Amino acid sequence: MLSLAGAVLLARQSLDEQRALFETDARIVHRLLSQQVVQHDAILATLALLQPGAEGPTASPEQRLPALYPQILAVQRRDPGQRWPDPALADAEAASRQAKRAALASLDLRTGRYQLVLAAQPTSYALTIDLRAMVPWAEWPMQPQTSPVRVALEHAGQRYLVQPGSVALDTPRPGWRFEFHKLVAAESQPFDVVATHAVGWGQLPWGRMLAWGLGVAALLAALRHLQRQRTARRRAEELLRLGQVARLNTLGELAAGMAHELNQPLTAVLANTQAAQRLLDDDPPELATARGAMAQAAAQARRAAEVVGRLRRAIERPDRGDQQQAVDAVAAVRRALDLLEPECQRRGVAPQLAGAPALTVQADPVALDQIVHNLILNALQALEQVPAAQRRLTLTLGTVDGLGELAVADSGPGIPAEVLPRLFEPFFSTREGGLGLGLSLCETLAAGMGGSLTAANATQGSGAVFRLRLPLAGGPA
Ligand code: ADP
Numbered sequence: 469m470l471s472l473a474g475a476v477l478l479a480r481q482s483l484d485e486q487r488a489l490f491e492t493d494a495r496i497v498h499r500l501l502s503q504q505v506v507q508h509d510a511i512l513a514t515l516a517l518l519q520p521g522a523e524g525p526t527a528s529p530e531q532r533l534p535a536l537y538p539q540i541l542a543v544q545r546r547d548p549g550q551r552w553p554d555p556a557l558a559d560a561e562a563a564s565r566q567a568k569r570a571a572l573a574s575l576d577l578r579t580g581r582y583q584l585v586l587a588a589q590p591t592s593y594a595l596t597i598d599l600r601a602m603v604p605w606a607e608w609p610m611q612p613q614t615s616p617v618r619v620a621l622e623h624a625g626q627r628y629l630v631q632p633g634s635v636a637l638d639t640p641r642p643g644w645r646f647e648f649h650k651l652v653a654a655e656s657q658p659f660d661v662v663a664t665h666a667v668g669w670g671q672l673p674w675g676r677m678l679a680w681g682l683g684v685a686a687l688l689a690a691l692r693h694l695q696r697q698r699t700a701r702r703r704a705e706e707l708l709r710l711g712q713v714a715r716l717n718t719l720g721e722l723a724a725g726m727a728h729e730l731n732q733p734l735t736a737v738l739a740n741t742q743a744a745q746r747l748l749d750d751d752p753p754e755l756a757t758a759r760g761a762m763a764q765a766a767a768q769a770r771r772a773a774e775v776v777g778r779l780r781r782a783i784e785r786p787d788r789g790d791q792q793q794a795v796d797a798v799a800a801v802r803r804a805l806d807l808l809e810p811e812c813q814r815r816g817v818a819p820q821l822a823g824a825p826a827l828t829v830q831a832d833p834v835a836l837d838q839i840v841h842n843l844i845l846n847a848l849q850a851l852e853q854v855p856a857a858q859r860r861l862t863l864t865l866g867t868v869d870g871l872g873e874l875a876v877a878d879s880g881p882g883i884p885a886e887v888l889p890r891l892f893e894p895f896f897s898t899r900e901g902g903l904g905l906g907l908s909l910c911e912t913l914a915a916g917m918g919g920s921l922t923a924a925n926a927t928q929g930s931g932a933v934f935r936l937r938l939p940l941a942g943g944p945a
Pocket of ligand 1: 846847850878880881882883887891896897898899901902903904905906907908931932
């Protein structure tokens with residue numbers, strides 16, 4: 469609709485411009501023709517005023533007029549006592565005398581000729597005028613041969629074509645037709661100046677209209693695209709937020725449950741120890757009752773420990789608790805690297821595997837996979853903070869102090885001194901959007917398998933080293 473409205477507006481504007489141009493030209497034409505026609509009245513009036521002089525070579529000065537005015541073909545006069553050679557002139561003279569102004573005679577607009585008679589005393593005059601010579605082409609506002617505008621002089625059902633105009637005027641075609649009608653400014657020669665201009669559909673500014681339509685379409689398409697993009701982004705953000713909320717909800721529930729379960733035994737421990745304190749302060753101290761209160765406190769503390777233990781076992785997946793078995797650590801590392809290959813490639817990191825070609829440890833294979841996966845992913849995230857050319861990731865397998873060891877070393881920024889002691893705390897994270905549960909879980913899992921997980925900064929160059937130690941298969945527990 470916008471395209472259409474704009475196109476219609478452009479077409480209307482163009483038509484208005486063409487109409488304005490046409491009307492200006494038509495007015496100029498009317499003025500020029502009026503000026504010419506008015507001259508005839510003035511000439512006749514002058515002749516009537518001067519009247520013929522004495523006989524002699526200058527007796528008929530009016531005969532010199534055709535030389536001065538090309539449109540005047542002949543000048544005739546009727547002296548007193550004479551008759552006009554043409555009765556039409558006599559009729560015109562009578563009409564002129566009555567109207568007190570010049571009168572038309574033998575009008576033939578097809579040939580463009582007419583006569584103009586002014587009755588005067590004693591001599592009357594008649595001019596024979598040729599319209600073809602009257603048009604002042606030098607001042608004409610249009611190209612008479614090529615202009616599409618038709619100009620004609622009309623009177624009493626006759627028409628003299630001044631300018632032919634385009635053929636479209638003869639064969640009515642769909643489009644617009646501009647017309648201009650005005651009588652020339654001489655009462656004696658009441659010719660109607662009629663200008664006509666036909667504008668067809670083909671003359672509308674199609675190029676501009678099309679450009680406008682395409683422009684609007686392109687703009688709307690761009691806006692729509694932008695809106696779609698915005699909607700997609702909003703949806704993605706919403707999904708992410710929902711995911712985070714869901715995760716946090718679970719964690720929140722866990723924390724609330726834990727607080728609820730721990731609150732009761734801890735309150736009891738507090739009450740019992742305070743009571744025992746008071747009993748011991750008594751003089752003499754009531755030792756037996758105090759001992760009872762302390763025993764109660766100890767029992768409640770054990771209950772609290774049980775709650776924590778239960779929770780820990782739940783996190784460690786009690787169903788996998790006895791899944792310890794001999795596991796090929798090299799294969800576990802290769803598996804993790806394989807899984808994370810796209811991540812490595814995306815960051816331009818080529819991981820190096822070094823150390824012992826074979827290492828078998830006593831471990832829960834799923835837990836081991838999880839730890840290795842986590843350590844590599846953390847290293848990759850740390851490597852993002854240094855330029856691509858400096859990114860190194862080395863995984864070294866070996867045996868240290870009778871334990872199997874996997875060292876994951878990266879060339880990232882390393883671990884700041886203030887972060888190092890808190891690294892394995894649950895919910896400790898320096899990453900935006902990080903949950904801070906990865907390392908704490910890994911440490912718990914490693915400890916669950918009788919091993920350990922430690923972190924340090926590289927001794928040479930920058931970066932961090934995480935060491936996972938696990939009992940060797942078949943070795944001492
Ligand atoms: P998260 O990855 O969600 O932050 P983690 O427990 O995996 O949780 O990591 C805790 C924090 O330990 C990280 O936010 C980061 O500051 C630090 N960290 C872990 N691995 C590395 C490493 N390879 N280099 C430097 N800092 C690390």
